[in-house]
Structures are given as C-alpha cells and as structure tokens.
Amino acid sequence: MVGRCLCGRVRYEVSGSVDRAYQCHCSLCRKQGSSASSFATIVAAADFRWLQGEQGVTRFRKRSGFSSYFCSNCGATVPNQLRTNPLVWIPLGGLETSVSPRVVVHLYADSRAPWDTDQLAGRVYAEMPGLDEFMALLHGGGGQER
Ligand SMILES: [Zn+2]
Ligand SMILES: [Zn+2]
Structure with missing residues (x-):
C-alpha cells in the first residue's frame, strides 16, 4: 500500500498487509501529532x-532518541526508521489505501x-x-517476520 504526505511530495510504499496497529499516548507522540495519541504500526x-x-x-x-520525520514542505508526519533495529515506524494516517x-x-x-x-481495547x-x-x-506471536 502507498502512503503520502499532505502535499504529495513525499510518497512511500509498505508491502504486505497492515492488520495490527497500536496507539501511543505518551507526551512526545502527543506533541508530534498535536493530538491525543499516535496511531501507528511497525514493519520490517x-x-x-x-x-x-x-x-x-x-x-x-x-x-x-525519539524521532519525528516530516515533509519539509507541508509538515505532515512520515515514516521513520528505528535507530537500533531494521524496523520502520508507519503512521497510519499517511496511508492512502x-x-x-x-x-x-x-x-x-x-x-x-x-x-x-x-x-x-486490547493490551x-x-x-x-x-x-x-x-x-x-x-505481528502475531514470536515477532517473526514474513
Ligand atoms: Zn508534503
Ligand atoms: Zn509515544
């Protein structure tokens, strides 16, 4: 599936399905999104x-270590790579599909x-x-990658 920022200059693709997500209610995510929490997932x-x-x-x-990547033109939050692992944080609101x-x-x-x-609801x-x-x-048990 494809994601993009508000102005459309930044576009990205996530392969595979995204069927589980999380919400983070921490003060940093709140500032980052100027909202109650972030809705996101993490993919390989x-x-x-x-x-x-x-x-x-x-x-x-x-x-x-908290990271925020955003489009320099419109300010929309975009995915960022975790510093210590080959994983990428995906904000759900950016996904098009x-x-x-x-x-x-x-x-x-x-x-x-x-x-x-x-x-x-959930854990x-x-x-x-x-x-x-x-x-x-x-990712459903064991944390295994596809
Ligand atoms: Zn943009
Ligand atoms: Zn957070």
Whole structure:
C-alpha cells in the first residue's frame, strides 16, 4: 500500500498487509501529532521503501532518541526508521489505501491527557513493554517476520 504526505511530495510504499496497529499516548507522540495519541504500526525495513521525495524529509531526533520525520514542505508526519533495529515506524494516517488494522496495543496509558477519555481495547501498558514483546503483539506471536 502507498502512503503520502499532505502535499504529495513525499510518497512511500509498505508491502504486505497492515492488520495490527497500536496507539501511543505518551507526551512526545502527543506533541508530534498535536493530538491525543499516535496511531501507528511497525514493519520490517525490507517491507518499506520511499517512492518519491525522500530528500524532502526533515529528520528531527530528540536526545532521548525519539524521532519525528516530516515533509519539509507541508509538515505532515512520515515514516521513520528505528535507530537500533531494521524496523520502520508507519503512521497510519499517511496511508492512502484503505486499511482496517485492529489496534491491539496501547502504550503509555498512564501518560494520557486528561481529555483522552476513550475506552482502551486490547493490551494496555502503563509505559512501554520490551521491543520483542511489543513486536510479537503487532505481528502475531514470536515477532517473526514474513
Ligand atoms: Zn508534503
Ligand atoms: Zn509515544
């Protein structure tokens, strides 16, 4: 499936299906999206490629390692590669093709904004589980790649 930023200069492709996702309620994701939480998934780097406009992506990284990549023209959040693993973070809102992934994990539930009052379904973590445990939930047991 294909994703793109708001202005269309940045385009990318995720191969395979996206059927599980997570919501992160941490204060950084809240700032990044200026919203209650981020809706995203994580795929193997081999399943991701830029189609167009990669050179127009601004890469911002906090000292903690938290990354935000965005289109330099329109500011839309675009995927970013995890620093320490061959994995790519995919923000669901950028995907063009209609996808209907199930949100199976909530991260940083203890950091929710007071106005983020939706009922949380799926596995709810007060903070963040280990990466292996997290990937197993997103990709269905064992964290194996296709
Ligand atoms: Zn753009
Ligand atoms: Zn977060």
